[in-house]
Amino acid sequence: MPVYRYKKCFLIVLILASASRARKKLLEQACIEHKVMPANISEEEYFLSSIQETVKKLAIEKAEFIVRKIKCENFDYLFNENSLAVLGCDSLFSFNGKIYGKPKDQQEAFDRWREMSGSFGFINTGHCLISKNVITENSRLNQFNEYETIVISTKVHFSQLTDSEIKKYIDTKEPFQCAGGFAIEGIAGLFIDSIEGCFSNVIGLSLPWLRNTLKKTYGI
Numbered sequence: 001m002p003v004y005r006y007k008k009c010f011l012i013v014l015i016l017a018s019a020s021r022a023r024k025k026l027l028e029q030a031c032i033e034h035k036v037m038p039a040n041i042s043e044e045e046y047f048l049s050s051i052q053e054t055v056k057k058l059a060i061e062k063a064e065f066i067v068r069k070i071k072c073e074n075f076d077y078l079f080n081e082n083s084l085a086v087l088g089c090d091s092l093f094s095f096n097g098k099i100y101g102k103p104k105d106q107q108e109a110f111d112r113w114r115e116m117s118g119s120f121g122f123i124n125t126g127h128c129l130i131s132k133n134v135i136t137e138n139s140r141l142n143q144f145n146e147y148e149t150i151v152i153s154t155k156v157h158f159s160q161l162t163d164s165e166i167k168k169y170i171d172t173k174e175p176f177q178c179a180g181g182f183a184i185e186g187i188a189g190l191f192i193d194s195i196e197g198c199f200s201n202v203i204g205l206s207l208p209w210l211r212n213t214l215k216k217t218y219g220i
Contacts, residue, residue, distance in 0.1 A: 012218060017066040017088040022178075022185065023204045030207050039065040039088065051099055052151045055090045055126030060149060063088030063128040083218060085131040091204045093180025095121035100180050109175045110166055113182075118160035123180065123202045124153045127209060131217050148213045152206045154197035156184070161191055179204075 182188035
Protein backbone atom coordinates (compact mmCIF):
# COMPACT_ATOMS: atom_id res chain seq x y z
CA MET A 1 0.00 0.00 0.00
CA PRO A 2 1.41 3.43 -0.89
CA VAL A 3 2.31 5.64 2.06
CA TYR A 4 3.74 9.10 2.31
CA ARG A 5 7.40 8.88 3.28
CA TYR A 6 10.04 11.43 4.09
CA LYS A 7 12.80 11.70 1.49
CA LYS A 8 15.17 9.73 3.81
CA CYS A 9 12.51 7.02 4.12
CA PHE A 10 11.27 8.16 7.51
CA LEU A 11 7.57 7.60 7.88
CA ILE A 12 5.38 10.69 8.02
CA VAL A 13 2.79 10.30 10.76
CA LEU A 14 -0.32 12.15 9.60
CA ILE A 15 -2.83 12.88 12.36
CA LEU A 16 -6.38 13.80 11.41
CA ALA A 17 -7.76 16.19 14.03
CA SER A 18 -11.35 15.24 13.26
CA ALA A 19 -13.94 12.61 14.10
CA SER A 20 -15.40 12.91 10.58
CA ARG A 21 -15.94 9.48 9.08
CA ALA A 22 -16.11 11.06 5.62
CA ARG A 23 -12.64 12.62 5.94
CA LYS A 24 -11.21 9.39 7.32
CA LYS A 25 -12.69 7.47 4.41
CA LEU A 26 -11.20 9.94 1.90
CA LEU A 27 -7.73 9.36 3.35
CA GLU A 28 -8.24 5.60 3.35
CA GLN A 29 -9.40 5.60 -0.27
CA ALA A 30 -6.33 7.62 -1.25
CA CYS A 31 -4.11 5.11 0.60
CA ILE A 32 -2.81 7.81 2.95
CA GLU A 33 -1.96 6.22 6.29
CA HIS A 34 -3.08 8.28 9.25
CA LYS A 35 -4.15 8.30 12.87
CA VAL A 36 -7.39 9.88 14.10
CA MET A 37 -7.29 12.18 17.14
CA PRO A 38 -10.50 14.25 17.29
CA ALA A 39 -10.14 17.81 18.54
CA ASN A 40 -12.45 18.65 21.44
CA ILE A 41 -13.48 22.23 20.71
CA SER A 42 -16.82 24.05 20.77
CA GLU A 43 -17.44 25.10 17.18
CA GLU A 44 -20.26 27.47 18.16
CA GLU A 45 -17.71 29.83 19.71
CA TYR A 46 -15.92 30.53 16.44
CA PHE A 47 -18.44 32.14 14.10
CA LEU A 48 -16.67 35.19 12.70
CA SER A 49 -17.58 37.92 10.23
CA SER A 50 -17.35 35.71 7.15
CA ILE A 51 -17.75 32.01 6.39
CA GLN A 52 -14.20 31.84 5.00
CA GLU A 53 -12.73 33.31 8.21
CA THR A 54 -14.85 30.95 10.30
CA VAL A 55 -13.82 27.69 8.63
CA LYS A 56 -10.18 28.76 8.51
CA LYS A 57 -10.19 29.63 12.21
CA LEU A 58 -11.90 26.35 13.11
CA ALA A 59 -9.41 24.32 11.06
CA ILE A 60 -6.50 26.05 12.82
CA GLU A 61 -8.07 25.60 16.26
CA LYS A 62 -8.61 21.87 15.64
CA ALA A 63 -5.03 21.33 14.51
CA GLU A 64 -3.58 23.42 17.35
CA PHE A 65 -5.70 21.54 19.92
CA ILE A 66 -4.05 18.27 18.88
CA VAL A 67 -0.59 19.86 18.77
CA ARG A 68 -1.08 20.99 22.39
CA LYS A 69 -2.31 17.52 23.30
CA ILE A 70 0.77 15.90 21.77
CA LYS A 71 3.06 18.31 23.63
CA CYS A 72 1.34 17.82 26.99
CA GLU A 73 0.73 14.08 26.97
CA ASN A 74 2.97 11.08 26.47
CA PHE A 75 3.06 10.45 22.73
CA ASP A 76 6.72 9.48 22.42
CA TYR A 77 5.78 6.51 20.26
CA LEU A 78 4.87 8.98 17.51
CA PHE A 79 8.26 10.66 17.52
CA ASN A 80 10.77 7.90 16.90
CA GLU A 81 12.50 8.96 13.69
CA ASN A 82 9.23 10.20 12.28
CA SER A 83 8.10 13.42 10.72
CA LEU A 84 4.76 14.48 12.07
CA ALA A 85 1.86 16.45 10.54
CA VAL A 86 -1.46 17.39 12.11
CA LEU A 87 -4.39 18.11 9.78
CA GLY A 88 -7.39 20.17 10.85
CA CYS A 89 -10.40 20.77 8.59
CA ASP A 90 -13.81 22.36 8.91
CA SER A 91 -16.60 22.73 6.34
CA LEU A 92 -19.64 24.98 6.11
CA PHE A 93 -22.21 25.29 3.34
CA SER A 94 -23.33 28.73 2.15
CA PHE A 95 -26.48 29.40 0.16
CA ASN A 96 -27.77 32.84 -0.83
CA GLY A 97 -25.46 34.43 1.72
CA LYS A 98 -26.64 32.20 4.58
CA ILE A 99 -24.62 29.58 6.43
CA TYR A 100 -26.20 26.13 6.58
CA GLY A 101 -24.95 23.58 9.07
CA LYS A 102 -26.67 20.27 9.79
CA PRO A 103 -30.47 20.65 9.75
CA LYS A 104 -31.97 20.34 13.23
CA ASP A 105 -35.17 18.58 12.20
CA GLN A 106 -37.16 17.24 9.25
CA GLN A 107 -39.01 20.49 8.61
CA GLU A 108 -35.81 22.51 8.41
CA ALA A 109 -34.27 19.91 6.09
CA PHE A 110 -37.37 19.95 3.86
CA ASP A 111 -37.54 23.75 3.68
CA ARG A 112 -33.84 23.96 2.92
CA TRP A 113 -33.95 21.42 0.10
CA ARG A 114 -36.99 23.14 -1.40
CA GLU A 115 -34.99 26.34 -1.49
CA MET A 116 -31.84 24.69 -2.90
CA SER A 117 -33.72 22.70 -5.55
CA GLY A 118 -32.69 23.89 -9.02
CA SER A 119 -30.18 26.34 -7.56
CA PHE A 120 -26.59 26.26 -6.26
CA GLY A 121 -24.51 26.86 -3.16
CA PHE A 122 -20.92 26.61 -1.97
CA ILE A 123 -19.09 24.18 0.28
CA ASN A 124 -16.32 26.10 2.02
CA THR A 125 -13.62 24.01 3.70
CA GLY A 126 -10.86 25.41 5.86
CA HIS A 127 -7.63 23.40 5.92
CA CYS A 128 -4.69 23.66 8.31
CA LEU A 129 -1.61 21.42 8.25
CA ILE A 130 0.87 21.94 11.10
CA SER A 131 4.08 19.98 10.65
CA LYS A 132 7.49 19.24 12.09
CA ASN A 133 10.36 17.43 10.40
CA VAL A 134 13.11 15.01 11.37
CA ILE A 135 16.43 16.87 11.61
CA THR A 136 18.84 13.92 11.66
CA GLU A 137 18.49 10.18 12.04
CA ASN A 138 19.35 10.25 15.75
CA SER A 139 17.70 13.50 16.78
CA ARG A 140 14.38 14.35 18.32
CA LEU A 141 11.92 16.29 16.20
CA ASN A 142 12.15 20.03 16.02
CA GLN A 143 9.20 22.15 17.10
CA PHE A 144 5.92 22.41 15.20
CA ASN A 145 6.91 25.39 13.10
CA GLU A 146 5.29 25.02 9.68
CA TYR A 147 1.70 26.11 9.09
CA GLU A 148 -0.11 25.69 5.79
CA THR A 149 -3.65 27.09 5.72
CA ILE A 150 -6.21 27.62 2.99
CA VAL A 151 -9.95 27.91 2.41
CA ILE A 152 -11.22 26.08 -0.66
CA SER A 153 -14.73 26.67 -2.02
CA THR A 154 -16.59 24.37 -4.40
CA LYS A 155 -19.79 25.40 -6.20
CA VAL A 156 -22.53 22.77 -6.09
CA HIS A 157 -25.45 22.79 -8.55
CA PHE A 158 -28.59 20.99 -7.37
CA SER A 159 -31.19 19.27 -9.51
CA GLN A 160 -34.79 20.42 -9.68
CA LEU A 161 -36.61 18.14 -7.23
CA THR A 162 -40.23 17.40 -6.43
CA ASP A 163 -41.55 17.58 -2.88
CA SER A 164 -41.91 13.81 -2.94
CA GLU A 165 -38.24 13.31 -3.86
CA ILE A 166 -37.17 15.71 -1.11
CA LYS A 167 -39.28 13.92 1.49
CA LYS A 168 -37.95 10.49 0.48
CA TYR A 169 -34.39 11.77 0.76
CA ILE A 170 -35.00 13.27 4.20
CA ASP A 171 -36.52 9.97 5.34
CA THR A 172 -33.13 8.32 4.74
CA LYS A 173 -31.72 10.46 7.62
CA GLU A 174 -28.61 11.25 5.56
CA PRO A 175 -29.18 15.06 5.58
CA PHE A 176 -28.78 15.19 9.37
CA GLN A 177 -25.19 13.93 9.25
CA CYS A 178 -23.71 16.56 6.93
CA ALA A 179 -22.95 20.26 6.71
CA GLY A 180 -25.51 21.74 4.35
CA GLY A 181 -27.81 18.77 4.74
CA PHE A 182 -26.43 16.60 1.93
CA ALA A 183 -23.67 14.08 1.24
CA ILE A 184 -22.41 14.14 -2.35
CA GLU A 185 -20.73 10.77 -1.82
CA GLY A 186 -24.02 9.31 -0.61
CA ILE A 187 -27.64 9.33 -1.74
CA ALA A 188 -27.53 13.08 -2.44
CA GLY A 189 -25.22 12.36 -5.36
CA LEU A 190 -28.41 11.57 -7.27
CA PHE A 191 -29.56 15.16 -6.84
CA ILE A 192 -26.42 17.09 -7.77
CA ASP A 193 -26.18 18.07 -11.43
CA SER A 194 -22.59 19.31 -11.36
CA ILE A 195 -19.87 20.93 -9.32
CA GLU A 196 -17.30 23.62 -10.06
CA GLY A 197 -14.05 22.98 -8.24
CA CYS A 198 -12.59 20.22 -6.09
CA PHE A 199 -14.82 17.16 -5.65
CA SER A 200 -13.25 15.85 -2.43
CA ASN A 201 -13.52 19.34 -0.92
CA VAL A 202 -17.32 18.89 -0.95
CA ILE A 203 -16.83 15.80 1.23
CA GLY A 204 -14.68 17.77 3.66
CA LEU A 205 -11.03 17.62 2.57
CA SER A 206 -9.27 18.62 -0.64
CA LEU A 207 -7.03 15.67 -1.47
CA PRO A 208 -5.15 17.55 -4.25
CA TRP A 209 -4.32 20.34 -1.78
CA LEU A 210 -3.13 17.81 0.81
CA ARG A 211 -0.96 16.02 -1.74
CA ASN A 212 0.64 19.23 -2.97
CA THR A 213 1.19 20.51 0.57
CA LEU A 214 2.85 17.28 1.70
CA LYS A 215 5.07 17.40 -1.38
CA LYS A 216 6.09 20.97 -0.65
CA THR A 217 6.65 20.37 3.06
CA TYR A 218 8.46 17.05 2.91
CA GLY A 219 9.86 16.95 -0.61
CA ILE A 220 8.07 13.73 -1.48
